[in-house]
Amino acid sequence: MAEWAASVPTDGSVELPPDPRTMEAIGRNHSFETALADLVDNSVDADATHVLIRFVRDQGRLCSLYVVDNGHGIGPERIDEAMTVGGRRAYGEADLGWFGLGLKAASFSQANQLTLLSRAKEAPAVGRRWRIDDAKTRFLCDTVPESFAEHELEQDRGLPDTGSGTIVRWDQVGGFPATDNESHVERFVSQKVVDASNHLGLVFHRIIESGRVTIVFDVQDARSTSPSSPIEVESINPFDYHRTGATGFPKDLKAAGDRSLTFRCHIWPPRSTARQFKLGGRPADHQGMYFYRRDRLLQPGGWEGVHAPHPKLQLARVEVEIDRDAEALLRMNPEKSRVQVRPEFSHACESARAEDGTSFSDYFAQAVRVYEAGNKRRKTRKPMIRPGRGFSPGLRDTIDAEIEALGADPVDIRWRDFDDDRFFDIDRTEQTIWLNKRYRKMLLGDRHAGLNDLPLLKTMIYLLMEDVFQGDYLGSRDKDNIELWKSLLTTAVRAERR
Ligand SMILES: Nc1ncnc2c1ncn2[C@@H]1O[C@H](COP(=O)(O)OP(=O)(O)OP(=O)(O)O)[C@@H](O)[C@H]1O
Ligand SMILES: [Mg+2]
Structure with a gap:
């Protein structure tokens, strides 16, 4: 073998800027949900307390999507960098941004046009628009007149006013249905909102739980002034169990x-x-x-x-x-x-x-x-009838996890007025344990009454009485038990009242 050169010699250089067609390649791994998450990242980095994701319909057809935040916005001196593919800035310790790509890649994975309108505090509104077809051939980004940017940013969309904020607008969204059929569009939007909420609720669960940001969805008809009522994204914490599966863990x-x-x-x-x-x-x-x-x-x-x-x-x-x-x-x-x-x-x-x-x-x-x-x-535990209305959802989850459920209707536990001072009554036709309302306030103390109030008491009553709801008729033993419990619990609750 000829002598191996440890480094390669060169004799000059030529400038080879990337071909604009590379724009087509970015963001290929995005879904609608992950693309939205990338935009929410930017809002969180901008310290927005609120983010609104709005579907816009015109004459029935979905035409645009807006992501609006009340963060610190972008000043005229930074807007071009923000629209530059790979335009990285100096990132802080807590910033989610890193590549200088997210906004562009996420948007072009879903839409043919991306408009960025923004205002920093005490600065004029600024706007830029990328059209993928232009970007593919010339890398020329359009500037949006200040008056239009300002008009859009000034609209009240229900976000708390901070004096600054940003709108990311997508037009010609590839995944939107090409129909104006109302029920079809409605079904599409509700499914998208559910899927996207689940994704954002999971991805940002810590940030939502800490109260740093609220994310909502709504739908606006281009020709009407009032949007649909907003749907808030709830956090989904994948580590939020009631009780650990094994002691010593996590x-x-x-x-x-x-x-x-x-x-x-x-x-x-x-x-x-x-x-x-x-x-x-x-x-x-x-x-x-x-x-x-x-x-x-x-x-x-x-x-x-x-x-x-x-x-x-x-x-x-x-x-x-x-x-x-x-x-x-x-x-x-x-x-x-x-x-x-x-x-x-x-x-x-x-x-x-x-x-x-x-x-x-x-x-x-x-x-x-x-x-x-x-x-x-x-498997070895005796199956039980599921607890129904009146029990906290957490209890229902735990019982589902611990015990096989019987096919029968769930047992409800509810309050009603009694004409005597018995503590409870069993109603097998309604599958309900009725509690005497006259003791409710006393048992609640300074807590609020609600459908799922007094979970501990209700769970104990459920454990005691679930049995009597099984089978087609009450056996004599069941009947006797019910009489015994009535007598004991009524005495007890009276003693407590005193
Ligand atoms: N909602 C927003 N509010 C304020 N500034 C924004 C907003 N969206 C984008 N920017 C600005 O535009 C820049 C580019 O955003 P982009 O998402 O493309 O890249 P990035 O966030 O820097 O990095 P990454 O690719 O990791 O997301 C951001 O760094 C930020 O300065
Ligand atoms: Mg980003």
Whole structure:
């Protein structure tokens, strides 16, 4: 072999700017939901307290989408950088932005036209528009007259006024139905709102829970002044269980080495039906690592090679914070919807230990044991009739998780006026346990009355009496029990009143 040159010699350079057609390639991995999340990222970075996502209809047909925020806005000196593909700025410690791509990539993945209108405090309104067809050939961005930008920004859309804010507007949205059929469009919008709320509620759950931002959806008819009533995005916290599945968990497993990386390993209680456990799919699909960067969820689940997904591992979820140290082991994709792990990541997992010595394989074994025990225990328990109205939703979830449900109608527990001082009555035709309203105020103390009030008392009554709602008729033993409970509980509640 000829002598090998350690470096390549050059004899000049030519400038090769990217062909504008590269614009077509960006954002290809976005869905409608992830694209919206990218825009909300920018609003959060701009310290917006409110973000409105508005579908605009004209003569029945969906024509545009607006994402409006009341953040600090963009001044005339920064608007061009904001519209530049890859126009990176100096990012702060807590900023979600990183690539200088999000706004453009997210928008062109969904729409042919992107308009950015913004106003910083005490600055004139500014506007720019990209049309994908122009961008593909010339990289020429249109400027929008100040008067139009100002007019749009001045409209009251129900966001608290901060004196600044930004509108991102999409036109010619590829995914919108090309019909003006009212019921079709309505169904489309409601489905999109549900899907997008679920995604945003999960991705931004920490940021929503901390009260930093409120995100709402609405629909506006271009020819009417009043929009539909707003639907607020609720946070969906994938670690929000009522009770841990195993004592001692969650456990923090710390990777060895000089890079600090902590895996907070959780075990969900078995067979939960909670929305934040199911996450709109089968529970087994959502096991694994949940990567957060600056409180924004990048990836909901997946074992990243540490383990193969397994139905028996469905209770195992791990919180991982990506800070500067961890960035050496992981990379996020530009859509911020996944992370890619580097080879060192699996070493970090292998080396990770809790203070008590627990390793990842111990954790997996424990999660499997909890799952198996939950399945077995649930099968050996006597099935019960589900609690219905009057019980807190949390109780219903827990009971679903613990016990097989009987097919019968659920048992309700409710308050009504009695003409005597009995504490409760059993109504088998209505499947209802009636509680005597005259004791309600006293039992509540200074708490508010509500459909699901007094959960502890109601749960104890349910445990005691659920049995008598089973079967076609009341046996003599049941009847006698009911008389006994009436006598005892009425005496007790009277004593309490005194
Ligand atoms: N809603 C907004 N409010 C204020 N400034 C914004 C808003 N949206 C975009 N910007 C400005 O435009 C810039 C470009 O946004 P873009 O999403 O394309 O990139 P980025 O947020 O910097 O990085 P990333 O690609 O990681 O999202 C932002 O850095 C910010 O300065
Ligand atoms: Mg961004």
